[in-house]
Each structure stands twice: as structure tokens, then as C-alpha cells.
Amino acid sequence: MASVSLEGIGKRFGATPVLQGVSLDVADGEFLALLGPSGCGKSTLLRIIAGLEGCNAGTVRLDGQDVTELPAKARNLAMVFQSYALYPHMTVRRNIAAPLELRRLSAWRRPPLPGALLPSARAIRAGIAAEVAQVAESLGLSALLDRRPAQLSGGQRQRVALARAMVRRPAAFLMDEPLSNLDARLRGEAREEIVALQRRLGATVIYVTHDQAEAMAMADRVAVMQAGRLLQVAPPQALYDAPASLEVARFVGSPPMNILPARIGLGGRVEVEGVALPFHGPACPGPRLGVRPEAWALGAEGLPARLSRIERLGAEAILHAALAGSGTVVTVRLAPEQAAGLSPGQALHLTPRAAHLFDEEGLRRPLHATLPQHADHG
Amino acid sequence: MAEPLRRSGARPGARAEQWAAWLLGLPAFLLMWAMLLGPALAVILLSFTDWSFGEAELRWHGLGNYLELWGDRVFWVSLRNTLIYVGVSVPATVALGLLAAILIEGAGRGRGLYRALYFLPVASTLLGMALVWEFMLHPRVGFVNQVVAALGFARRDWLNDPDLALLALAAIGVWQNLGLAMVLFMAGLQAIPADLYEALALDGADGAWERFRRITWPLLGPALVFVMAIMAIRSFQVFDTVAVLTEGGPQKSTEVLLYTMVQNGFTFLRSAYGAAITAVFLAFTLALTLAQTWLLERRAHYG
Incomplete structure (x- = not known):
């Protein structure tokens, strides 16, 4: 396995820039998710790494070696496509064997040419068959080897695509939304399988997805992209706890973070809708306060709001409440027992236990919890 | 049609639905018989009589016309x-059409222009184009012979040489049908997902030959069968170039089925005999169509 390093990757389609100065280092054996909305350039970035697409600027390195100008077949990378891209006219066995045959057998040794009968070719073919059998076994595909892709279920096709990628032990795996064609239950299983596989092989994986839950659940680090730029690269928890910008904060987490226009009052005290909250931060233009749904506390003080709807999801309850001042709807995540007595129409007071401050540009600013009043007096 | 639903437990309205289905199908049914099946049947029936065009009565002649054909x-x-014409022109049209389709599909610019240029002969009147070809193939001033002479070969009288005339007509047939084959192949090529070629590149092969051999050719199978059948049927129908350029000669070397049929049916007014030739022609066309259907259904349908 190898490390992948990108430096200043730029790409334009005609006059439209799709990637602007993307730099990223993926360590050997790391599982990195490229996360972003559709059209953000994440798939293009993956294709540039794969060598399927050229770039207008920047360098791609594999284990420190510059491969920017190398064609796809010379990079020793494997890709799992969103459509799986299995060869429809070949059996599962031949699909999995294809990368080995193409690499190990010179053209004239491949069937149906006469060289296919030479002893040396036969030895190579036996080796390929053994490796195919082994990979198929490890992915539970042994019984399906003689089927065609059209005869397989979505989940099985996805595993064949994985097997075809694994069989030649590539320097790194590139995966382009490989689970998006599966139904929800299979997707959960496949997530676990891929992560287990990655750990077992110690594989370097770059995994493109637009599903933040998938990225957070699977990756060692998540790289969030938007409009052709890398916004933040961090481990999932750090991304959630300390989003570098408003865009990241909005994109990561479900339901998304509540964003409220704020004012920095005297002494740096944070106010929302005229109500002073227990935080103080630096004066900055256009301040906005971000509060995760689970960071709200219900109490006698805080922002007045009216409860409009409750979603009781079993393990948790999601409250939708309109703030009294502006009518802005905020979401609040509570444990079911905390929400037991609540009903729509009820008046509430909300106080954030934790919050993030963003300035006009959407950059995160330091925010400190104000010490409780009685502590001041004590 | 679903089986009749007349049992007591049948869904209410099922009967009315069936009537509606027949009623809606009726216009198509009538037109099919009036325009396609009826005339074909009439021709076949006619081939068992001795009718000549213009005669007031006709007599049953049994297999007489077919026995005469046999001799x-x-x-x-x-x-x-x-x-021979079909055997020469179909493989050539298919091979060249596929080549043109792949080259044009791979071209960055001017795809629309090339496609239109190659398709022009299909859209133009072959009767008019035949005059151009007659000039092109003229033994003395023709462009073809000028090229041949410039290359140091002997000039030939293409359309008056019994060994060459049929091949010359086949070449014109290829020129005419190439564009149609190309357009059909282009549709087939566009149906091949691009990521298969990308998967192949990552698997270790990105050369033109490997791409063609491993993906294009196998996935083009259904399109290939279709194009071959269409081209074979069109080649069987060769008539206008023969009628305009050679009139079946020299020495019957370009006498083809439809020309023989037209001569008998309309020149010699032996309508029943012409009908027998038409029946043979229909049998070949039907066989080709059935072969195509059988091949397409036998092939695995890749999902």
C-alpha cells in the first residue's frame, strides 16, 4: 500500500473551474473520505488521482513518486465505480481475473491466441485462478463465480467490484460512491464490510461520498469539499466538534446545526434576538451563532420559543421550535424522557450548553462559556 | 391477450375491458392486413395461377410456375x-460502417459533419446517384479509371465486363448503405457505458485494440446482428442500379432477383410468374428476419 499526496491540483472544464488548488496528504493505510455535495468536484478529484482525467495544475504523488503524467494503467490503483462497471459479457470469475490477466499475460499469451497453450502461460493462468479463488472466498463469492453480472443482486455486484479491485493488491483503492446504488439495509452491511476489509488489508482508501453519515462512520479522516475547494480535513469527531467554517458546520451533522444571527454585546457577551447567552467572544462583523441540536438545554431562562412539532424517533426526540422574536425555527435533540411531557404549542426557553461563533466570512471564531453568575459572586 | 375471464368470480368490468382492447387494436389489425399481410398473401396466391396482366380471367396452375422456375x-x-451481391456487399458495408462509426465516435470535433457526410448517400436518390456513378465508372473519362491509370494499372470497362460488373454494383451498394450501417453502429456504441473503458484502463489496458476486443466488440453484438440483418435485406432488394446502369447485363452477369421479377411481371406481362419470383424473394427476407430474431434472443442479454 502507498501514500497519496496531492499538491495544488487545479482543473477547469472550458472556462469553468472545478478544482482550485486542492492539496491533500493521505497516509499509507489511511481511510480518507472525500465528502461534499454533488458537483463540488470530489469525483473529478478522484478521477485525477486515478489518471482517468488530466489536471491543469498541480502534482499527484504515490509514495512520493510523481505520477501526474502517468496513464491510469501505470499507476497501480484500483477503482470501485458507482455503477460497479463490471464487464457484462464476462463471468464473475473472468471479471475478477481481468486485471491479473491484463498485467501478467502478454497479449499473445491471452486466449484465444496460440501462445495461451504454452507451459509458461499455463503456469501463470493457474496462479491467477488460485488468487481469484482466494479473493472470491474472502468476499463470499465462491458460489457465484460462473454467473454473469446481470444475474447478480446489487450487493453481490458491489462485492464483485471490490474483488476485482482487491485481487491485484493495488497501491491504493479509489471508491466513487460505491454504496449509493444499494438499499439502506445493505448499505449498512456493506459499510462494515468495506471498513473491515480496509483494516485487514491495511489498505489506503480514498472514498468519495455525498453522505455525511457514511463518511463519518467509515473514515479515519474526512475531507470536506465545496465548489472545488477543500474546506477542512479532520477526523470525524474533530470535524463535528470544531468545524472550521460555517459550510462545514452546516454540512456535517443531522439534523444540521442551527445557525442564528447574533450580536456581540458589551464585554464580548453573545446576544441572540436581544437575549444575552452565557458565552463571550471577540467582536467581529456579521457574527452568527451555531448550536448543535443536542446542545440546547430547556429551562426557565434563555431564548423564548414556541414548540411547533415533535418527532418522537424512539431513541431520541427532535423538537422544532419557533423563536419568539424572529420566528426562526430551531431543532432541538432531546432524550425521549426529557421530551415526555411536551406538546406542540407549548412555550419553551432554550439555552445553548455549547456553541460555535462564525464571522461574516463564515470562519469559526473562538467562543468561551461565560462562568455562571453565582461563581462570579462566590 | 389475457385468457377470457368468464368465470363467475371474474373481476367486474373485465368483459368490457376485453371488448375495449379488441376495439382499440382493430385499426392496427385492419391496416396490417390491408397494407402488409393481404398483399403478400395475394402475391402468393397469384403465384399458383396462370394470370397475365390485363387478362379478364385466370386459371389455377398449381405448382406450375415454381416448376418452371426450377428449370x-x-x-x-x-x-x-x-x-454473390449480398455476400460481397454486406460484410464490406458492416466492416466499413463499424470502422467509420468508431473513428467518428472517437473524433473530438466535426462529428456532426462527418456523420452527415457519410449519411448523405442513404438519404439521396440512388437513381440520380447512379448517373453520377455511370460517369465515374466511364471507361475513358471516368474518375475511377483515371485513378487506376495514374496508379499504373490497366483501365477497365467496369460496367461492361462480365467479371466486374456485379462487383462494381456491389461497391456502389456499399457506398450507399455505409452511412446507415454507421449510424446504427454509432447508436450501439453510445449505449456502451464509458466507465467500462475506464475500468479497463485501471485494470491495465488502454490501447485501441484491447478496448475494441475486450469491450466494444462483445457489447456491440446485438447491434451487429441487427445491422447485418438490415443490410442483408436491403442488399437483397438491389434493383435500381441494375435497372439504370446494366439492365442485367453484360451476359446476364448482373441479373438479380428483383430485376428478373420486374422483367417478367411488367415487361413480359407474366404476372403469375413474377409473383412466384416474388414469393421466393419473400421467403429469403423472412428467413433473414427470423434468423436475426433468433440470434438476438439466443444471445445473453447483458443487464
Whole structure:
């Protein structure tokens, strides 16, 4: 396995820039998710790494070696496509064997040419068959080897695509939304399988997805992209706890973070809708306060709001409440027992236990919890 | 049609639905018989009579026309020439059409222009184009012979040489049908997902030959069968170039089925005999169509 390093990757389609100065280092054996909305350039970035697409600027390195100008077949990378891209006219066995045959057998040794009968070719073919059998076994595909892709279920096709990628032990795996064609239950299983596989092989994986839950659940680090730029690269928890910008904060987490226009009052005290909250931060233009749904506390003080709807999801309850001042709807995540007595129409007071401050540009600013009043007096 | 639902437990309205289905199908049913099946049946029936065009009565002649065909030297020459024409022009049209389709599909710019240029002969009147070809193939001033002479070969009288005339007509047929084959192949090529070629590149092969051999050719199978069948049927119908350029000659070397049929049916007014030739022609066309259907259904349908 190898490390992948990108430096200043730029790409334009005609006059439209799709990637602007993307730099990223993926360590050997790391599982990195490229996360972003559709059209953000994440798939293009993956294709540039794969060598399927050229770039207008920047360098791609594999284990420190510059491969920017190398064609796809010379990079020793494997890709799992969103459509799986299995060869429809070949059996599962031949699909999995294809990368080995193409690499190990010179053209004239491949069937149906006469060289296919030479002893040396036969030895190579036996080796390929053994490796195919082994990979198929490890992915539970042994019984399906003689089927065609059209005869397989979505989940099985996805595993064949994985097997075809694994069989030649590539320097790194590139995966382009490989689970998006599966139904929800299979997707959960496949997530676990891929992560287990990655750990077992110690594989370097770059995994493109637009599903933040998938990225957070699977990756060692998540790289969030938007409009052709890398916004933040961090481990999932750090991304959630300390989003570098408003865009990241909005994109990561479900339901998304509540964003409220704020004012920095005297002494740096944070106010929302005229109500002073227990935080103080630096004066900055256009301040906005971000509060995760689970960071709200219900109490006698805080922002007045009216409860409009409750979603009781079993393990948790999601409250939708309109703030009294502006009518802005905020979401609040509570444990079911905390929400037991609540009903729509009820008046509430909300106080954030934790919050993030963003300035006009959407950059995160330091925010400190104000010490409780009685502590001041004590 | 679903089986009749007349049991007591049938869904209410099922009967009315069935009537509606027949009623809605009726116009198509009538038109099919009036325009396609009826005339074909009439021709086949006619081939068992002795009718001549313009006569007031006709008599049952049994297999008489077919027995005469069996012994007719011109018919056998005509059938043989037609099969040679099909055997030469179909493979050439398919091969060149596929080549053109792949090259144009791979071209960055000017795809629309090339596609239109190659398709022009399909859209133009072959009768008019035949005049151009006659000029092109003229033994003295023709462009073809000028090229041949410039390359140091002997000039030929293409359309008046019994060994060459049929091949010259086949070449014109290829020129005319190439564009249609190309357009059909382009549709087939566009149906091949691009990520298969990308998967192949990552698997270790990105050369033109490997791409063609491993993906294009196997996935083009259904399109290939379709194009071959269409081209074979169109080649069987060769008539206008023969009628305009050679009139079946020299020495019957370009006598083909439809030309023989037209001569008998409309020049010699032996309508029943012409009908028998038409029946043979229909049998070949039907066989080709059935072969195509059988091949397409037998092939695995890749998902």
C-alpha cells in the first residue's frame, strides 16, 4: 500500500473551474473520505488521482513518486465505480481475473491466441485462478463465480467490484460512491464490510461520498469539499466538534446545526434576538451563532420559543421550535424522557450548553462559556 | 391477450375491458392486413395461377410456375448473382460502417459533419446517384479509371465486363448503405457505458485494440446482428442500379432477383410468374428476419 499526496491540483472544464488548488496528504493505510455535495468536484478529484482525467495544475504523488503524467494503467490503483462497471459479457470469475490477466499475460499469451497453450502461460493462468479463488472466498463469492453480472443482486455486484479491485493488491483503492446504488439495509452491511476489509488489508482508501453519515462512520479522516475547494480535513469527531467554517458546520451533522444571527454585546457577551447567552467572544462583523441540536438545554431562562412539532424517533426526540422574536425555527435533540411531557404549542426557553461563533466570512471564531453568575459572586 | 375471464368470480368490468382492447387494436389489425399481410398473401396466391396482366380471367396452375422456375436458367443465374451481391456487399458495408462509426465516435470535433457526410448517400436518390456513378465508372473519362491509370494499372470497362460488373454494383451498394450501417453502429456504441473503458484502463489496458476486443466488440453484438440483418435485406432488394446502369447485363452477369421479377411481371406481362419470383424473394427476407430474431434472443442479454 502507498501514500497519496496531492499538491495544488487545479482543473477547469472550458472556462469553468472545478478544482482550485486542492492539496491533500493521505497516509499509507489511511481511510480518507472525500465528502461534499454533488458537483463540488470530489469525483473529478478522484478521477485525477486515478489518471482517468488530466489536471491543469498541480502534482499527484504515490509514495512520493510523481505520477501526474502517468496513464491510469501505470499507476497501480484500483477503482470501485458507482455503477460497479463490471464487464457484462464476462463471468464473475473472468471479471475478477481481468486485471491479473491484463498485467501478467502478454497479449499473445491471452486466449484465444496460440501462445495461451504454452507451459509458461499455463503456469501463470493457474496462479491467477488460485488468487481469484482466494479473493472470491474472502468476499463470499465462491458460489457465484460462473454467473454473469446481470444475474447478480446489487450487493453481490458491489462485492464483485471490490474483488476485482482487491485481487491485484493495488497501491491504493479509489471508491466513487460505491454504496449509493444499494438499499439502506445493505448499505449498512456493506459499510462494515468495506471498513473491515480496509483494516485487514491495511489498505489506503480514498472514498468519495455525498453522505455525511457514511463518511463519518467509515473514515479515519474526512475531507470536506465545496465548489472545488477543500474546506477542512479532520477526523470525524474533530470535524463535528470544531468545524472550521460555517459550510462545514452546516454540512456535517443531522439534523444540521442551527445557525442564528447574533450580536456581540458589551464585554464580548453573545446576544441572540436581544437575549444575552452565557458565552463571550471577540467582536467581529456579521457574527452568527451555531448550536448543535443536542446542545440546547430547556429551562426557565434563555431564548423564548414556541414548540411547533415533535418527532418522537424512539431513541431520541427532535423538537422544532419557533423563536419568539424572529420566528426562526430551531431543532432541538432531546432524550425521549426529557421530551415526555411536551406538546406542540407549548412555550419553551432554550439555552445553548455549547456553541460555535462564525464571522461574516463564515470562519469559526473562538467562543468561551461565560462562568455562571453565582461563581462570579462566590 | 389475457385468457377470457368468464368465470363467475371474474373481476367486474373485465368483459368490457376485453371488448375495449379488441376495439382499440382493430385499426392496427385492419391496416396490417390491408397494407402488409393481404398483399403478400395475394402475391402468393397469384403465384399458383396462370394470370397475365390485363387478362379478364385466370386459371389455377398449381405448382406450375415454381416448376418452371426450377428449370429456368435465368432464375438460377439471377439467384446466384443476388447471393454473390449480398455476400460481397454486406460484410464490406458492416466492416466499413463499424470502422467509420468508431473513428467518428472517437473524433473530438466535426462529428456532426462527418456523420452527415457519410449519411448523405442513404438519404439521396440512388437513381440520380447512379448517373453520377455511370460517369465515374466511364471507361475513358471516368474518375475511377483515371485513378487506376495514374496508379499504373490497366483501365477497365467496369460496367461492361462480365467479371466486374456485379462487383462494381456491389461497391456502389456499399457506398450507399455505409452511412446507415454507421449510424446504427454509432447508436450501439453510445449505449456502451464509458466507465467500462475506464475500468479497463485501471485494470491495465488502454490501447485501441484491447478496448475494441475486450469491450466494444462483445457489447456491440446485438447491434451487429441487427445491422447485418438490415443490410442483408436491403442488399437483397438491389434493383435500381441494375435497372439504370446494366439492365442485367453484360451476359446476364448482373441479373438479380428483383430485376428478373420486374422483367417478367411488367415487361413480359407474366404476372403469375413474377409473383412466384416474388414469393421466393419473400421467403429469403423472412428467413433473414427470423434468423436475426433468433440470434438476438439466443444471445445473453447483458443487464
